[in-house]
Structure formats: structure tokens, C-alpha cells
Amino acid sequence: xxxVNEDDDTSLLxxxxxxxxxxxxKQVELAEQNIxxxxxxxxxxxxxxxxxxxxxxxxxxxxxxxxxxAVISSNVGESSFIYPSNHVDTKDKSxxxxxxxxxxxxxxxxxxxxxxxxxxxxxxxxFSAAMSLALCYINRIKKDNSTIRSRILVFNxxxxxxxxYIPVMNCIFSAQKQSIPVDSCILTSxxxxxxxxxxxxxxxxxxxxxxxxxxxxxLLSSFLIDSYSRKFLNVPTLKTVDYRASCFCHKKIxxxxxxxxxxxxxxxxxxxxxxxxxxxFTIKFNINQLKTxxxxxxxxxxxx
Amino acid sequence: xxxxxxxxSLPENEIQDLYSDAFTCRAVLRSLPPRAKQYLMRLxxxxxxxxQSVYQWTTQSSIQAHKDAxxxxxxxxxxxxxxxxxxxxxQDQLFLNQRFKDNIKDSLTDLDSxxxxxxxxxxxxxxxxxxxxxxxxxxxxxxxxxxxLYYLSDEGxxxxxxxxxxxxSSNLTKKNGTSIAITSEGFKFMLKDIYTQIWTLIIVxxxxxxxxxxxxxxxxxFLFKLSFLTLGKSYYLADLNPNQRDMLFDLKEFGLVYVRxxxxxxxxxxxxxxxxxxxxxxSLMNDLAQEISTSQKDQGYLILETNFRIYxxxxxxxxxxxxxxxxxxxxxxxxxxxxxLTRESVRSALLHGITADQIVDFVKQNAHPNMVISxxxxxxFEQIRLWESERNRITYKKAVLFDSFPNAESFSKTVTxxxxxxxxxxxDETKKMLVVNDEGSEPIRNYIKKNFT
Numbered sequence: 001x002x003x004v005n006e007d008d009d010t011s012l013l014x015x016x017x018x019x020x021x022x023x024x025x026k027q028v029e030l031a032e033q034n035i036x037x038x039x040x041x042x043x044x045x046x047x048x049x050x051x052x053x054x055x056x057x058x059x060x061x062x063x064x065x066x067x068x069x070a071v072i073s074s075n076v077g078e079s080s081f082i083y084p085s086n087h088v089d090t091k092d093k094s095x096x097x098x099x100x101x102x103x104x105x106x107x108x109x110x111x112x113x114x115x116x117x118x119x120x121x122x123x124x125x126x127f128s129a130a131m132s133l134a135l136c137y138i139n140r141i142k143k144d145n146s147t148i149r150s151r152i153l154v155f156n157x158x159x160x161x162x163x164x165y166i167p168v169m170n171c172i173f174s175a176q177k178q179s180i181p182v183d184s185c186i187l188t189s190x191x192x193x194x195x196x197x198x199x200x201x202x203x204x205x206x207x208x209x210x211x212x213x214x215x216x217x218x219l220l221s222s223f224l225i226d227s228y229s230r231k232f233l234n235v236p237t238l239k240t241v242d243y244r245a246s247c248f249c250h251k252k253i254x255x256x257x258x259x260x261x262x263x264x265x266x267x268x269x270x271x272x273x274x275x276x277x278x279x280x281f282t283i284k285f286n287i288n289q290l291k292t293x294x295x296x297x298x299x300x301x302x303x304x
Numbered sequence: 305x306x307x308x309x310x311x312x313s314l315p316e317n318e319i320q321d322l323y324s325d326a327f328t329c330r331a332v333l334r335s336l337p338p339r340a341k342q343y344l345m346r347l348x349x350x351x352x353x354x355x356q357s358v359y360q361w362t363t364q365s366s367i368q369a370h371k372d373a374x375x376x377x378x379x380x381x382x383x384x385x386x387x388x389x390x391x392x393x394x395q396d397q398l399f400l401n402q403r404f405k406d407n408i409k410d411s412l413t414d415l416d417s418x419x420x421x422x423x424x425x426x427x428x429x430x431x432x433x434x435x436x437x438x439x440x441x442x443x444x445x446x447x448x449x450x451x452x453l454y455y456l457s458d459e460g461x462x463x464x465x466x467x468x469x470x471x472x473s474s475n476l477t478k479k480n481g482t483s484i485a486i487t488s489e490g491f492k493f494m495l496k497d498i499y500t501q502i503w504t505l506i507i508v509x510x511x512x513x514x515x516x517x518x519x520x521x522x523x524x525x526f527l528f529k530l531s532f533l534t535l536g537k538s539y540y541l542a543d544l545n546p547n548q549r550d551m552l553f554d555l556k557e558f559g560l561v562y563v564r565x566x567x568x569x570x571x572x573x574x575x576x577x578x579x580x581x582x583x584x585x586x587s588l589m590n591d592l593a594q595e596i597s598t599s600q601k602d603q604g605y606l607i608l609e610t611n612f613r614i615y616x617x618x619x620x621x622x623x624x625x626x627x628x629x630x631x632x633x634x635x636x637x638x639x640x641x642x643x644x645l646t647r648e649s650v651r652s653a654l655l656h657g658i659t660a661d662q663i664v665d666f667v668k669q670n671a672h673p674n675m676v677i678s679x680x681x682x683x684x685f686e687q688i689r690l691w692e693s694e695r696n697r698i699t700y701k702k703a704v705l706f707d708s709f710p711n712a713e714s715f716s717k718t719v720t721x722x723x724x725x726x727x728x729x730x731x732d733e734t735k736k737m738l739v740v741n742d743e744g745s746e747p748i749r750n751y752i753k754k755n756f757t
Binding site (some may be wrong): 229231234 | 330333334338339341342345346348349360361362363365366369370408411412413414415531578579
């Protein structure tokens with residue numbers, strides 16, 4: 001108790017909110033379908049989600065006077081800061097008020113922006129870009145305040161895009177190196193491979209709430225725990241993690257693939273040289289033979 | 305943590321009253337240890353929970369801390385424990401204080417709660433008053449608090465009535481005839497961190513408020529509210545009620561708030577006030593604490609030589625007046641004060657109730673790096689302890705005197721018995737008198753009864 005540093009839970013929380021208009025649109029359908037079923041997963045719409053989020057932010061800021069927060073939106077093709085931002089000039093208001101205001105603004109513009117983007121590249125948000133923004137921001141804050149404990153909380157709704165595999169993994173590894181936990185809250189019915197790996201590698205919390213209408217409670221009881229308190233409180237963790245990697249050549253998630261012996265790049269098809277490090281492979285073998293032998297031996301992932 | 309001890313000591317109904325104020329609830333929540341905060345947040349959305357379930361929240365390695373956290377919440381009457389009717393302890397239900405719960409819930413959904421409206425920048429510009437910067441406020445609060453400490457150590461200065469009253473009633477100083485002198489408690493107080501110092505005085509202040517017929521509940525709530533204001537902003541005095549305004553001017557003496565003059569219509573909270581409720585927020589307090597005790601821990605400023613001379617490399621009159629409690633000051637240069645430890649100077653400190661160990665610890669804590677390298681002058685420390693023991697040449701012990709033994713034989717036998725049992729303190733053969741220590745009185749009495757009656 002005497003040691004001042006010991007009980008310090010001051011933290012910096014960067015929230016990445018997935019604001020993919022298409023995914024949220026699909027969510028509305030799901031929410032309507034599931035509205036009267038009492039069991040199983042229920043879904044919430046964007047506006048309800050914002051309400052839960054603002055309560056969570058309020059609770060987080062309430063816990064410690066010096067807690068800092070940043071909110072980043074991960075949108076189709078772009079990521080930007082929601083808070084802190086230089087657009088809002090309501091000086092005298094509380095932080096949570098500012099955030100909720102900008103969130104409301106965003107949800108209005110979201111529909112307008114849909115017309116600007118074409119259907120093809122809009123299925124998923126640029127998660128890796130948002131993640132990089134978050135890591136850079138944390139880095140900047142840490143320069144001024146080196147003792148602050150930082151973490152990232154990701155709200156995910158759009159499916160993983162395998163083209164983003166390499167940048168996302170790079171982000172995860174740099175978060176791991178700086179020991180920044182990446183917490184993930186999945187709002188769809190399917191797990192996200194990227195975020196499972198991110199949370200697992202960085203000792204973060206991975207949770208897919210079964211009843212999203214109680215999201216606020218999930219947030220308060222699990223995601224509010226700062227990285228200091230995680231040392232002594234039990235937190236929900238994953239039992240099984242999908243570790244499958246995606247190949248470097250076609251960005252497909254592969255169960256079995258070829259691994260470069262020099263740089264460990266993964267390929268789904270055999271090629272005579274590694275495109276990443278340029279190593280030429282001299283060994284020749286019959287690919288058909290390999291396929292039959294490997295499928296009979298095991299079906300497990302090769303690069304676990 | 306001082307504030308918790310204080311709150312826990314309040315009577316049940318008073319603390320319940322306090323929890324009806326939303327900002328008090330928030331401040332209490334903030335100042336709890338991290339673990340307790342998390343527990344509270346989890347309990348917000350449930351009606352009651354069994355001890356068994358709460359037990360599962362913690363990891364096995366930190367069960368003691370878990371129990372402490374629950375204990376603390378129970379002490380603060382935030383949680384109530386209702387025993388299981390069947391007597392199964394693990395099934396005891398925990399309830400969150402209803403008022404506390406409602407208030408915290410409200411503040412979670414309340415987006416726009418402001419304690420007091422701050423003065424807009426352009427408004428203060430209209431009145432042609434330059435607003436205070438954060439640095440100016442820091443400097444001011446530091447100066448004010450140094451003054452309080454200065455009153456404590458310097459007998460010559462006459463502090464404002466409020467401060468001197470507080471120092472007296474908190475037992476940090478005592479009246480010595482007409483002058484006021486520092487006590488042993490006061491000396492220890494000087495060595496504590498600034499946060500503990502402020503709370504010590506604030507609690508005494510709250511208690512004196514009660515005796516002056518003003519409710520301390522209101523004062524506490526006001527203090528908690530202050531901690532939610534923003535540093536560097538000014539607030540209207542007109543938004544406060546008369547009691548709060550009175551208190552504000554009291555708090556000004558400690559440097560918790562800044563008011564330009566009696567006529568001024570705005571006030572500024574300082575860093576001290578804002579971090580008062582959450583004293584543990586390190587980064588805020590550290591700068592200030594470090595400045596006040598400029599070099600107290602990181603870079604000492606005292607060099608004590610074996611010839612009893614003491615050199616203090618400091619400019620702070622506070623530190624010099626602190627040393628002069630036990631040192632005879634000889635001369636003072638711009639960045640250096642030189643003094644000598646004499647029997648008289650140390651004895652005057654001892655007479656104030658400061659102990660030799662306190663002096664030695666003080667010198668060691670503030671030792672200049674060079675002195676640490678070359679080693680402390682143990683001979684001086686030894687001499688200070690000798691001067692102390694000079695004052696304690698007589699020690700009192702309880703003892704029992706036996707006399708008028710019937711004959712020499714019974715006397716000598718009793719003496720041998722007392723010697724064997726290590727009870728004997730003193731005896732005289734001719735007068736037949738025997739003194740034994742306190743433990744020996746009963747056995748000796750029994751021995752005499754058994755053998756010689």
C-alpha cells in the first residue's frame with residue numbers, strides 16, 4: 001500500500017470500431033430475424049451498439065482520473081480518429097459527450113458514403129490500417145508518459161480479408177513486442193481468425209458475446225479490466241485458436257502449404273523460387289506424390 | 305490510505321448520507337484500489353451475488369488481496385453481506401449499497417454532467433484579468449503548502465489563525481509558554497509525503513468544522529466535488545453556497561484553491577485539490593512533491609562531518625529551518641548553510657520530543673551523495689544517541705519491597721530463592737530488606753507463606 005506505483009492502474013485505451021456500413025446493414029437483418037427468439041445469439045444494431053459503447057467509455061473514464069482514451073473508426077478503405085479529433089469544438093463538454101456526438105455524426109454520414117464506394121471492395125474494413133494508427137498513437141503517448149499501461153480494444157463486425165493477412169500479422173507482432181494486449185469483441189456469429197490470433201499472441205481477451213443485447217454487461221465485466229488488474233483477476237480466454245496462416249501468393253487461408261526454408265514465407269502452390277526473399281529451390285520432387293502422402297498422414301495444419 | 309480510514313470510521317447513517325451525493329460516489333470509486341474498482345463495476349448490474357461466485361473472480365495466487373478488497377468495500381459500507389439462512393458461509397450474499405449503485409449507474413449514462421460551470425475564456429478577457437496558467441497555479445499551491453510547513457518548523461513566524469489552530473489540534477505543534485513549538489509528531493509529519501500531510505490536516509479540519517457547528521458531510525462532499533474540476537479553469541464563486549464559500553477561503557490557506565482577493569468572483573482549483581481524492585495518481589503529485597522536498601530523496605543536500613559541522617546545500621528556507629531544529633546555524637551563503645551540532649542544539653530538539661533516531665534518520669535520508677560514498681560519520685550519530693541517553697539516566701520499573709523478616713535465616717533463604725529465580729533486584733543484609741521485580745512478587749509471597757508461617 002505504501003508503494004505509490006504498485007497500485008497504479010492508469011491506462012491508455014485505444015478502441016477500434018469497425019464501421020463497415022455493409023456489415024452493419026446485414027446485422028440489422030439478423031437482428032430483426034432473431035428478435036423474438038429467447039435463446040441463442042441476438043444481434044444489435046449500430047445505434048444500440050453506440051449506446052453500449054458510450055456507457056463503457058464513461059465507465060472507463062470514471063475509474064481513473066488520468067485514464068486516456070482514443071477511438072479509431074475502421075471504415076471501408078479508410079481509418080480515422082473519432083477521438084481525439086480537431087473537428088469538434090465543444091470545449092466545455094465531457095469526453096464521453098464528445099465521443100457520442102461524433103459517433104452520431106458518423107452514423108448519419110455512413111449511409112451517404114455508401115454510394116461513393118463500389119460494392120466489390122466494400123465487403124471488409126481496413127482493419128490493418130486502423131491497427132497501425134492505434135499502435136502509432138500509443139507510441140506517441142508513451143513518449144510523454146512512459147509508465148502508462150496501454151491496450152487496444154477491437155470491435156469487429158466485418159469478415160477477415162485474407163489480403164490483409166501480412167499487414168495484420170505485422171501489427172500483431174509489433175503489439176506483442178511492446179506488450180500491448182489486443183482485446184477483441186466479435187459482434188458477428190462467426191469467429192475472426194485474425195483477432196483470435198491477435199488476442200492470443202498479445203494476452204488479450206477474446207470474446208464473442210452470445211447475447212448482444214447485454215453487450216454493456218459484457219463490456220463492464222470483462223473488457224473494463226485494465227492490463228494491471230489482469231495479473232490477479234480471471235479473464236475470459238480462448239480455448240482453441242485457429243492458427244491457420246494465409247499464403248503469400250494468393251492470400252488464401254491454407255491448411256497445408258509450402259514454407260520457404262529461408263524466410264518462412266508460406267505458399268499454397270509449389271514454385272521454384274521464393275518471391276519474398278528470392279531463394280531458388282533446387283530440390284525437385286513429384287508434387288502429386290507429396291499430396292497423397294500428406295493427406296493420408298495428417299490433416300493438421302503444417303505451420304502450427 | 306487516510307481517506308478510507310476516515311470514511312470507515314464515520315457512523316453508518318452519515319456515510320449513507322454521503323453516498324446520496326453522486327460526486328462523492330464517483331470520487332470514492334476512483335480512489336479505491338484497482339481490484340475493488342473492477343469488483344464494483346461487475347456488481348453494478350446484478351442484484352446480489354454469493355461469496356462463492358465472487359471468489360472465482362480472482363486468481364489463486366492473490367487470494368489475500370481479494371479478501372482485503374472485499375473487506376475494504378464492506379468497511380466502507382459500499383457492500384453489505386447478508387448471511388446465508390442455512391449458515392453456509394460461502395453462500396453468503398453480497399449486496400451493493402443501493403444509493404451508491406444508483407449514483408454510479410446514473411453517472412455512467414449521464415453524458416453531460418458538470419460539477420460547476422467554468423468561466424469561458426472570452427468572458428474573463430472581458431474583465432481585463434489575465435487568467436492564471438497551470439504553472440502559476442502550481443507555483444502558488446506549492447508556495448502556500450510550503451508556508452504551512454514553514455509555520456510548523458519555524459517558531460518565530462506567526463501563522464494565520466486557522467493554520468495554527470489546526471497544527472495545534474492535530475498535535476503537530478504544542479504551546480510552549482507563549483511560543484509554539486514543533487512536536488515529535490510534527491517532525492515525523494515533515495518527513496511524510498505531501499499527500500499524507502494534506503489529508504492529516506484536512507481530517508483535523510473536518511473534525512474542527514463539526515465542533516464549530518458546521519456539518520462535515522457538506523464539507524466532505526465539497527472536497528470531493530473539487531476533485532472533478534479541471535486544472536487551469538476558473539469557476540464562479542457565485543455558484544457556491546455560503547458554507548462552501550467559507551470553506552473555500554479556508555482551503556486557500558493550504559493552497560488547495562486560488563482566489564485572487566476577497567472581492568474576486570472566480571476561483572481556481574489547484575493540482576492539490578484535484579488529486580486530493582485520488583492521491584495515488586502518481587504523475588500529478590510527483591512533480592509537486594519532488595519540488596517541495598527539492599532534493600529530499602533523489603539528491604540529498606546534507607553533509608555531516610566528524611567534527612560535528614553540518615553543511616546544507618540548499619536555498620530553501622524551509623529545509624534550513626527544519627535543520628535548525630537540531631543544529632546551531634552559524635552562517636548562510638546563497639546556496640549553502642553551515643551549522644554545528646552541539647549538545648545544546650540537540651538537547652533542545654530532544655526537549656521538543658524529537659528522538660535521536662529521528663535526527664539520525666533525517667540526516668541519512670537527506671545525505672548528500674558525496675557523504676553517502678565516503679560513509680556516514682558514525683561517531684556523530686553515536687554522540688547524538690549518547691546525548692539522548694543522558695536525558696534518560698533514570699529508568700522506572702515496577703518492583704516490590706519486602707521487609708521485617710522474622711529472622712536472618714528466613715531472610716537469607718528468601719534471598720537465595722529470589723536469586724535462583726532471577727527476581728532479585730536489591731537486598732540489604734543488615735536492614736533485612738529485599739526488593740524483587742514485579743513478576744517476582746507473587747512467587748516470593750507464596751514461598752514465604754509456605755516456608756515460614
